[in-house]
Amino acid sequence: MPATNLEIAKIAIDDFKEIQRYMLLAKKENAVETYAELKKKYLSLKAVLNVAGVNLTDIDEIKE
Numbered sequence: 001m002p003a004t005n006l007e008i009a010k011i012a013i014d015d016f017k018e019i020q021r022y023m024l025l026a027k028k029e030n031a032v033e034t035y036a037e038l039k040k041k042y043l044s045l046k047a048v049l050n051v052a053g054v055n056l057t058d059i060d061e062i063k064e
Contacts, residue, residue, distance in 0.1 A: 009052055013059065016045040020061050039064065 003011075019042045026035040042062060049056060 005052075009049075009054060012045055012048055012052070013054065016042070016049060016056075017059060019045060023062055 019038055023035055023038045023042060026038055
């Protein structure tokens with residue numbers, strides 16, 4: 001059974017939150033290369049969520 005748009009958005013939001021958590025840890029540990037790689041995924045997910053019309057104001061902790 002194909003996923004609904006709501007299910008797809010939930011998965012993307014969950015992934016977005018997870019990436020942010022890892023980015024914050026990488027920044028804390030001064031893992032520059034890891035942070036840079038995570039940022040690529042963060043930006044991709046942020047773009048997808050923006051296109052989907054998701055308001056990121058409350059869930060975007062990185063704000064880059």
